[in-house]
Amino acid sequence: MDTGLLNKLADIIAMRKCVLFAGSGLTAESGGALWSQLVEHLETEFRYSSPLQDNFEKLEDMDLKYGPKSVYQKIQLRLKGATLVDPIKKLSSLPWFTVFTTNYDTALEDSLGEMQIDFNVRTICTGNEFPVTGLQSEILCVKLMGSVDVEYGQPGAMVVDPGDYTVAKEDRIRIFDILANHAAHLSFLFIGYSFDDLLFLDVLRKLNKVLGKTNNIHYAVFKEEPEPEKKYLLNQYGVKIIVCDLKNFSSQLDEKASERSSVDYKHKKIPVGKEVIRVESRAVGSFLSKYEPVFVDKLQEPVDPFFFFKGYTESLNPFLQKWHFERRDSKKIVDIVTKNKNEQTNIIYVEGSPGSGRTFIILSSVCGLITEHMSLAIRISPQKNNPIPDNVELEEFLQELRRVSAEAFPSFPTNIIFWSETPLENVTIAEVGKLGKKSDVPISLICEDTKIPPEERKKFPECKNFHIDANVTLSGEIKKELQSYLLDVIKQIRSEEISTEKVEEVILSEKQFLPIMYRTIDPSQRSINQIIEDDFTKIENENVKRYIEICSIATFFGRDIPLFLLRKTYNSVTGQDASITDVFDIAKQEGKDFVKVTENVYKESFFSIFHDVVAEHLIHISDNNKLEDILIRIAENIDLKSRLEASFIGNMLIANVVNRPTHKPL
Incomplete structure (x- = not known):
């Protein structure tokens, strides 16, 4: 056995970057x-x-002769007693990111449930069972070919013959979505397959078709060295071969991965003011699989200051370090939240034109409430259909938090804040209001203004509405404070200083916070529009420009475009055959001044422009015919069976046709 390969594999498993x-x-x-x-x-x-x-043909023939239900039940009887035995069983104790299996039997998920100390284990037999966010506390065991425990004809039943397989590929499209997204980011370890296993080869071909050639390394364990033809084929798919008996391999891998693991997967760290409490992942796994409370990681994630000022706001660390201009509006929000005595749910709408600093106001308020006032903060995910917990779910989560914090922090949490950096639908706001009526902890919601007419807001009698206008006239004390801030922050992020006179000139000229930041951090003090035009014009590769325009259209419509839709659209528009690796490389290299890449916990990637102001100007300076062509190509390449792509086009239409802001043309 190649010990070098085994050591590399053990490293990525210990970092929880491998799929079994x-x-x-x-x-x-x-x-x-x-x-x-x-x-x-x-x-x-x-x-x-x-x-x-x-x-497969034999099974189909048996179905015809003896009846599919009879064949199905014979398979159930044969596999009911399957188990995993040592040392192979030790594999189920390792920190896999996810587990996929083509086995009908339940031996693997049973062993995972028994051996996993740090994670809850959830079995997935149909795509509908996937949560949209979660996995901080879970390992999913995904049954690609169904389960022996599911009765004939039911969702998640075993895939027995070619007809079943055809139907399953259609019905379980969500599973294949997840599979492809994992392969774009993670390494796979294939075990228990032969060189000639059609399912094994089918999965590799499918991933190669969806992803193109990637730099990811995958591993496969076989008893014997493959023939040159098979070895060549596996190498083309990025699979490194480990030749070893499965029992010996399992024993050695368990030992090497276990000794490398230094990450505490058993606990999640939640900030309590400037201190931290640790809660057991298993105890709160159900809540974490659906909702997004703020962990310490979000306060600690480092960010390049230039990207932060351009609009990268995935981390709260810059707000903790006071890189932002502390607006008086943030203090107003903090006061509103902390003075809430649980009489009514506070709904705080932050209004303002693009570039006025709405997102910074929201996030700085959230950061301050967490670190200075012991608030529990929960982000409302833009990719989730039901982002608000019910009272029972919230109370169970709070009980665990109180249990571990009772001695040191008996009053935690002082309040609960839900927040969103985007406008919310009426139904979501109403759900927060209902939750506030039932909770014994004061609840507030902070979000961008939804432009709900006053008569519509009367539908939320349990809520108390507040409006924060991010549009301000930069004069008097605010102007002086902003000047002082800019002089100080430029010293921190640039080697050369900027004069007071130049700062004053920029403030008078630009009048909005984002354009002011763009211009002051730019060594030549160009306007934001000039910076955008210069940076876009200097890109020599026309295909990269089309790539940026695709992301601009998505951002202009208030959406982040999913990875696979971006790849399909880009290839369709340019005639290229770009792989997933190529798509990421463009974002990291030639497109890095414009394109932001984010991902959720399922390693699903989304692409956008750093700020909607930048996206809008990029569209303004681009050729209308090319933009129309991009829109057509997006529509042509949408796969409505894919949850991500269907959600993208559906939300884009709802937000920009049904609920279109009056100031934004279609």
């Missing part, structure tokens, strides 16, 4: 069956014979 992909060889000697063994068993049971050679 398990086949029938895992349980073949402990109650399970290889595919060929299962077919032979059925042939014996039914006394079946035919000239057919392909096992």
